[in-house]
Amino acid sequence: MIESERDRAADQAYRDHANDVYRVAYGILRDPDDALDATHETFARAWERWDQYDRQRPLKGWLHGIVVHLALDQLRRRRVRRLALPVLGRAATSLERTGQPDPADEVTRRQAVEHALDGLRPEVRATLVLRHYYGYDYAQIGTFLGISSGTVGSTLSRAHAAIRRRLEADDPAVAALDAEGAMPSAAPATSATAARRGTSTEPPEVLP
Amino acid sequence: MTRDPHSAGYDDATIEQLVRDVAEEWTMPPVRLDAPGWRARVRSSRTRRLVAAEAWFGRLGQAATAAVALTVVGALVAVLITRPPEPGKTPEPSSGSGPSASPGARATSLPKLLVTGDEPDPAIVVMRSERGDFARVDLTTGSINGPLTGKSSASQLRVAADGSMVCLCVAESGNIGGQPTDVSVSLERYDARGKLAGSTPIEQFSGEPDPRDASIFVPERPAHVLTDVSFSDDGRYGFVGWSLRAHPVWHSGVVVVDLADGSIASRLDLPDATDGEGDTRRVIEAPRVAGMIHTGSVLIARGFYEWSPPASQEPTYTFENHVFTASLDAGQLADAKLVPTASDCGGSVVRAGPLPEGAFWVACTSGGAELTVIRRLGPDNSLLGDVRISGSTGIDTDPTAVSADGSKLYVWDPSSEVLTRVDLASGDKTSGKGIAAADAGPLAALGNWLAPAAAAKSWLRGALAVSPDGSRVYAIGIREGADERDVAGSTGVFVFDATTLEPATVWQPTADYVSIAVSADGKLVFAAGLPGVDAAGRNRIAQQASITVFDASDGSIRLIAGQLGGDALTFLSARLR
Numbered sequence: 001m002i003e004s005e006r007d008r009a010a011d012q013a014y015r016d017h018a019n020d021v022y023r024v025a026y027g028i029l030r031d032p033d034d035a036l037d038a039t040h041e042t043f044a045r046a047w048e049r050w051d052q053y054d055r056q057r058p059l060k061g062w063l064h065g066i067v068v069h070l071a072l073d074q075l076r077r078r079r080v081r082r083l084a085l086p087v088l089g090r091a092a093t094s095l096e097r098t099g100q101p102d103p104a105d106e107v108t109r110r111q112a113v114e115h116a117l118d119g120l121r122p123e124v125r126a127t128l129v130l131r132h133y134y135g136y137d138y139a140q141i142g143t144f145l146g147i148s149s150g151t152v153g154s155t156l157s158r159a160h161a162a163i164r165r166r167l168e169a170d171d172p173a174v175a176a177l178d179a180e181g182a183m184p185s186a187a188p189a190t191s192a193t194a195a196r197r198g199t200s201t202e203p204p205e206v207l208p
Numbered sequence: 209m210t211r212d213p214h215s216a217g218y219d220d221a222t223i224e225q226l227v228r229d230v231a232e233e234w235t236m237p238p239v240r241l242d243a244p245g246w247r248a249r250v251r252s253s254r255t256r257r258l259v260a261a262e263a264w265f266g267r268l269g270q271a272a273t274a275a276v277a278l279t280v281v282g283a284l285v286a287v288l289i290t291r292p293p294e295p296g297k298t299p300e301p302s303s304g305s306g307p308s309a310s311p312g313a314r315a316t317s318l319p320k321l322l323v324t325g326d327e328p329d330p331a332i333v334v335m336r337s338e339r340g341d342f343a344r345v346d347l348t349t350g351s352i353n354g355p356l357t358g359k360s361s362a363s364q365l366r367v368a369a370d371g372s373m374v375c376l377c378v379a380e381s382g383n384i385g386g387q388p389t390d391v392s393v394s395l396e397r398y399d400a401r402g403k404l405a406g407s408t409p410i411e412q413f414s415g416e417p418d419p420r421d422a423s424i425f426v427p428e429r430p431a432h433v434l435t436d437v438s439f440s441d442d443g444r445y446g447f448v449g450w451s452l453r454a455h456p457v458w459h460s461g462v463v464v465v466d467l468a469d470g471s472i473a474s475r476l477d478l479p480d481a482t483d484g485e486g487d488t489r490r491v492i493e494a495p496r497v498a499g500m501i502h503t504g505s506v507l508i509a510r511g512f513y514e515w516s517p518p519a520s521q522e523p524t525y526t527f528e529n530h531v532f533t534a535s536l537d538a539g540q541l542a543d544a545k546l547v548p549t550a551s552d553c554g555g556s557v558v559r560a561g562p563l564p565e566g567a568f569w570v571a572c573t574s575g576g577a578e579l580t581v582i583r584r585l586g587p588d589n590s591l592l593g594d595v596r597i598s599g600s601t602g603i604d605t606d607p608t609a610v611s612a613d614g615s616k617l618y619v620w621d622p623s624s625e626v627l628t629r630v631d632l633a634s635g636d637k638t639s640g641k642g643i644a645a646a647d648a649g650p651l652a653a654l655g656n657w658l659a660p661a662a663a664a665k666s667w668l669r670g671a672l673a674v675s676p677d678g679s680r681v682y683a684i685g686i687r688e689g690a691d692e693r694d695v696a697g698s699t700g701v702f703v704f705d706a707t708t709l710e711p712a713t714v715w716q717p718t719a720d721y722v723s724i725a726v727s728a729d730g731k732l733v734f735a736a737g738l739p740g741v742d743a744a745g746r747n748r749i750a751q752q753a754s755i756t757v758f759d760a761s762d763g764s765i766r767l768i769a770g771q772l773g774g775d776a777l778t779f780l781s782a783r784l785r
Contacts, residue, residue, distance in 0.1 A: 014246065022236035030522065032237050032602075039236065043246035075521060110233075113226045118522070132224045133231040160223050167218050167226075 010047045017060050018043070020134070021067045027129035028071040028122045038074055042067040061140065068126055068144045075122050109167065116166035124159045127152055237602040247740065247749055317750045318718060318737075318770025321350030328732050328757045328767055330784050332400070334367050335736065335777035336669075342375070343777065344402045345755060350769040352753075352777075356402055362391070364437040364446075366467075367785050371400030374467055376410070376437045376446045386429045390414045393435065393448050393463075395470040408470030411463055415452035418483060424519045428489070436494035445473060445539055449495040451510070458483055458492035460510060462534075464541045473539030478510060478532060479546070488516040499560035501533065501568035508532040508544065509557035529557055531570065533589075549591050553583045558606050561614055561632065567592060569632050571617060577603040577671075580619045582630050595635050597628050603686070605668035609782060611706070612678040618706075620672040620683045627672075627681060627704050640709030642685060642702040670723040673782035674706065675760070676730040681706050684721045684735065685714070687745075697745035701735055701758065715763045717743040719754045719770075723778035728785055732766065733758040739774050753777045 021042050026035035045066055046053070053062055117125050123145055130136045130144060131152070138149035145152070218226075333345045340361020343354025357363055362378040375396040382389030393410040415433030418426075436449035446467050451460035457480040464473040484490035495510035510530040515523040531550035535543045550557070554572025562568050566587030573580050577599035584592040599607060600623035609618045619628045625642030672683040685699035698717035701724065705712055719737020726733055737743075737754035753776055757767040 010246075019236045023231055023234045026234040027231060035234075036237060040246040047246070109226060110230045113223075113230050117227075117230070128227050129231050132227040160220055163223050163226070164218050167223075 006047065006050045010043060010050065013046065013059055013063065014043050017063050020060055021063050023133065024064055024126065024129055025067050025071045027117070027125045028068065029075065030118060030122075030125070034074065035071075038067055038071045041070050041074075045070065060134075061136070064130065064134070064136075065144050068130075072122060072126070072145075112167050113163060116163040119166065120159060120162060123147075124155055127155045128159055131156060317748070317752070318754050318768055320769070320771040322765075322768040322770070323348075324764070324766055328734075329727060329729070330371075332371060333734065333755065333784060334365065334373060334780060336365075336780055338776040342373075342780075343773075343775075345769060345772060345777070347755065347757070347767055347769055350771065352772045353402055356398060357396060360391075362435050362437060364439065365780060366439050366443060366446075367780065368443070369785050372405075373398040373400075373402075374446075376439075376448060376465065378435050378437065382414075384417045384432065385426065387431050389416065389432050391433055391435055391450075393437075395446070395465060395467070410465055410470065410472065411448065411450075413450045413452050416454060418453065418489065418518075419455055421489070421518055426489075426518055427521055428515055428518070428523065430489065430491045434491075434494040436496040438497055439467075440497075441500070443467065447497040447541075449497070449508075449510075451492045451494045453483055453491075455483055457481060458490070460492055460495055462495055462497065462508060462541055464536075464539050466539055474541045476534060476541040476544055478508070478530075478544055481512065481530070484514060484516075484518075487518065488514050489518045490514045495530075495532075496557075498557050498570070500536075500562065501560050502562050502566065504535055504537050506534055506536045506541070507547075507550075507557075507560035507568065507570065508534055509560075511556065527555055528552060529572075531557060547585070547589045549585055549589050550583060554579065554581045558608055559610065559617070561610065563633055569617075571608050573606060573608070575601065576605050577607040577621055577623070580607060582617055582632070582635070584632070584635055593635050595630050595637055597630070597637065599626075600624055603668065605671045607671055609672045609674050609681070611674055612676065618672060618674065618681055620681075622668060622671055622684055622686045625683075625685050625699070625702060627683060627702075627709060629706075629709055638709055640704055640711060642683070642704070642711050642714060668722055669778035670725060670782050673724050673726045673733070675726055676728060676783065679706055680704065680712070680730075680760070682724055682726065682733050684724050697741075698737075698743055701733060703763070713763055715758055718756045718765070718768060719743055719751070720745050721756075722776060725779040725782050725784050726760070728783060731760050733760050734779065734784060736777050736779060737770075738776050739772075 018039060022035055022039045025038040025042070026032065029035045029038060042063060046063060049066075053059070117128070120128075126145060127141055130141045131138075136144075138152040141152045142149045147155075327348050331347045333347060334356075335343050335345055337343050337354060339355070340363070341355030341357055341359070342363075342365050343352050343356060345352050356365070356373075357375055357377050359375075359377040360380045362380075363375055365373055365375040367373050375398065377394050377396050379392050379394070380388035380390070381392070390412065391414075392412045395408040395410055397405040397407075399405050413433050413435065415431070417432055418430070433452040434450065438447045438449075439445070440447070444467060446465040448463040448465060449460070450463065451458050459477070459480055461475060461477040463475050465471070466473045478495055481492050482490060483492070491513055493511040493513075495508050498507045498509045501507045508531070510532070511527070512530065513525060513527045515525050517523060529551050531547045531553070532544040533547055534541055534545070550570050553570050555574040557570055557572050559571040560568060563584060568585055570583045570585065571580065572583065578601050580597045580599065582595040582597075584594070586592050597619045599619070599621035603622055605622065607620045607622070609620075610616070611618070615632055617630045617632055619630065620626075621628075626639055627642070628637050628639045630637045668684055668686070672681060674681050681704040683702045683704070685702050687697045687699045698719065698721045699714070700717045701715040701721065703712040703714065704710070715733075717735075717737075719735075720741045720743055721735045722738050723736040724733065735756045735758065737751075737756065739751060739753040740749060742748045742751055752770065752774060753772040754768065754770040755772065755777070756765060758764070759766050
C-alpha cells in the first residue's frame with residue numbers, strides 16, 4: 001500500500017473507530033488523558049503496522065487488540081498525575097444541581113458501577129467492556145488479553161460478583177446522598193475541590 | 209433497567225446492562241494540545257512524513273519569487289476577503305449551525321503571508337511555543353525566530369513597549385525519579401531583535417526526594433522543587449514563587465525581583481507545610497501572586513495535592529489551595545496571612561482583585577471552563593458570597609478576563625458560546641449568548657481554507673480578551689462534535705458589546721484558534737491557529753501554526769501569517785504591547 005492510501009485508510013479508521021478505541025482504553029486506564037494518549041498511540045502503531053492488518057477481519061477488532069496491549073503496558077510502565085477533568089465536571093454538575101432531587105436512580109447506580117470498576121483490576125475491566133459492550137466472544141477476548149477462554153469466563157463471573165457487592169453496599173450511601181439534596185452556594189465548604197475529594201480529609205496542616 | 213424483584217442483589221443481565229450504560233458514556237474528549245494526536249506520533253517516531261512536508265515548505269519558502277507572487281495573489285484574494293457582501297457590512301451571521309464550505313472542499317494550507325493595507329501594529333509578536341520556550345513572529349515577513357531562551361517552560365517573559373524583553377528564566381538540573389532536584393532562576397534581557405543583552409543570576413532552589421519512598425517506585429513521580437513566575441501589572445517587579453521538599457515539610461516562598469536591575473527587592477517565606485503523613489504524600493506547588501487586592505496588598509495562592517497510597521498505580525488524589533494575603537510596598541513583600549475562607553474556592557485560583565471598603569474577590573476555576581467561582585470576601589476575610597458559573601466540560605483554559613477598570617469579571621464558555629459578566633461589587637451576573645457562526649461569505653471564494661466546521665477542541669490559552677477601552681469582548685469559540693466521530697474545530701472569534709452583552713458579530717475562523725489578543729490601541733485583534741489541523745480541527749499535517757489579524761472595526765482580515773512552524777503558538781497576554 002502506498003503511503004497516501006495508507007494515510008487515507010488510517011484517517012478513515014480514526015474517524016470510524018477512535019471512540020471505540022478510546023472506550024476500551026478508558027475502561028482499562030480509567031483516566032481520560034491516559035486513555036486519549038493510548039488512543040492516539042494505537043492509531044500511530046496501526047499506521048506503522050498497516051501492512052499487517054488482515055482485511056478479512058474486522059478493523060475494529062484489530063484496533064482493539066492494539067489498544068488493549070498498549071493500555072495495559074502503559075499501566076505497567078507509569079502512572080501520570082492528572083487533573084481528571086471529568087471528575088471535576090461531575091463535581092461541578094452535582095453542585096449546580098442544588099436543590100434538585102436526583103432525577104433517576106440509574107444515575108446513582110451507574111456511579112456505583114463506576115466505583116466498582118475502579119476497584120477491579122485493569123484486565124478485568126477490559127474483559128467487561130470487551131464482552132458486554134462490544135460483544136466479543138471469550139476466545140477473542142482471551143486473544144486480546146493473552147489468557148484462556150475459561151479464564152475469561154471465570155473473570156467475568158468474579159467481576160459480576162464484585163460489582164454486585166458494590167452496588168448493594170452503596171445503596172444506603174446513595175440514598176443518603178439523595179436525601180442531602182442541595183448545598184447552599186454561599187457555604188464555603190461546598191467548593192468543587194471539597195466535592196471532588198470523594199472522601200473527606202482534614203484541613204491542610206500549615207506548620208508555624 | 210430491571211432489577212430482580214426477588215433478590216436483594218443484582219442479576220447478571222442487570223449488571224451487564226449497567227456496564228454497557230456506563231461504557232456508553234466513555235466518549236472521547238476533545239483532543240488536547242499538549243497530547244499530540246496520532247499523526248504527530250507517527251511523525252515524531254518516523255521523520256519521513258515531516259521531511260516530505262518540510263521539503264515542500266522549503267521549496268515554497270526558498271523561492272523568493274514565489275513568495276512575491278504569493279503575496280500578489282494574496283492581495284488579490286484579499287480584495288475578495290475584505291469586500292463586504294453589502295456595502296459597509298461584514299458577513300451577516302447565518303441562522304445555520306456554522307460555516308460550511310462547499311461539499312467536498314478540501315482544506316489547503318494557509319499562505320505564508322497575506323497582507324492587506326498597512327502592516328499591523330505591532331508587527332513583531334512574541335509568542336510562547338508549545339515546547340515552553342518563546343519565539344518572535346515577524347508579521348511583515350511571516351517568519352518566526354526562536355526559540356529565544358532555551359530554558360524550561362516555567363520561565364516567563366515580558367515584552368516592553370520598545371520591543372525589548374525581560375525573561376525570568378528557569379533552568380532545571382538534577383534528576384531523581386524523573387524530576388529535577390535543582391532550579392536556577394536568572395533575569396535575562398533581550399533586545400527587540402531577540403538578541404541576548406544580559407543575564408543576571410537571581411536565585412537557586414534545591415529540593416530533595418522523599419526519603420520514605422527511596423526504596424519503592426512511586427508512579428506519581430512527584431516533583432522535588434517547583435517555581436512559578438509572574439510579573440506585576442506595572443512591569444516593575446517579577447515574582448518568583450518557589451517550593452521545595454525538605455522532608456518532613458515543604459518550604460515555600462516568593463522572591464520579588466526588581467526588573468530594572470535584577471536585584472532582589474525582598475523575600476517572603478510562607479509557612480511550611482507537611483509533605484504528607486502516614487500513607488499520604490503531598491506536593492506543595494509553588495505559590496503564585498494572583499493579584500492586587502488593595503493598594504499595597506496582594507493575594508498569594510499556593511496549590512497543593514495529595515495522593516495515597518504512595519506507590520499505588522491508582523491512588524486517591526485530593527487538590528486544594530492555601531491562600532494568603534501579604535503586603536507589598538515598593539517591592540517589599542511581607543506579612544503573609546492565611547485566608548482560610550478562600551482555600552476551598554476551587555481547583556485553581558486564577559485571579560484576585562479589590563472590592564470597595566477593603567473587601568476583595570478571588571476567582572477560582574475547576575476543570576477549566578467547567579466551573580468558575582467568584583468568591584467575595586470581606587476585609588476580615590469573612591465570606592460575603594459566591595457567584596458560581598458553570599460551563600462546558602473538558603475545556604482546559606482560564607475562562608476569565610477582567611474589565612479595564614477592574615469592576616467586572618467576564619467568564620466565557622467557548623463551547624456553548626455564553627459570555628457571563630459578573631459585577632464584582634454586587635455579585636450580580638448577566639449573560640449573553642453568541643450569535644450563530646457566520647456563513648463563509650466572501651471567504652467562500654477561498655473555501656479551501658475553510659474546511660467545514662465540525663467539532664470541538666479543548667485547550668485554549670487566552671480564550672478571551674477585552675478591548676482596551678472596555679467596550680468589547682472578543683472570545684474564541686469551539687465546536688462540540690456533532691457526534692462521537694466528529695473532530696474538534698473553531699467557530700471563530702465572537703464579538704460582544706461589553707455593556708449590553710449583545711453579540712455584535714462573529715468572525716469566521718481561518719484556522720483552529722487556540723489563543724487571542726488585542727493590540728494596545730484596540731484596532732486589531734490577533735488570533736493564533738493550531739498547527740497540524742485545519743479550521744475544522746481535522747488533522748492536516750501540512751498546516752503550520754498561524755496568526756490571523758482582524759481589523760476590529762469591521763472584522764476584515766488584515767493579515768495571515770500561515771506558516772509559522774510545527775509548534776503551537778500562544779500569546780503571552782491578551783494585550784499586545
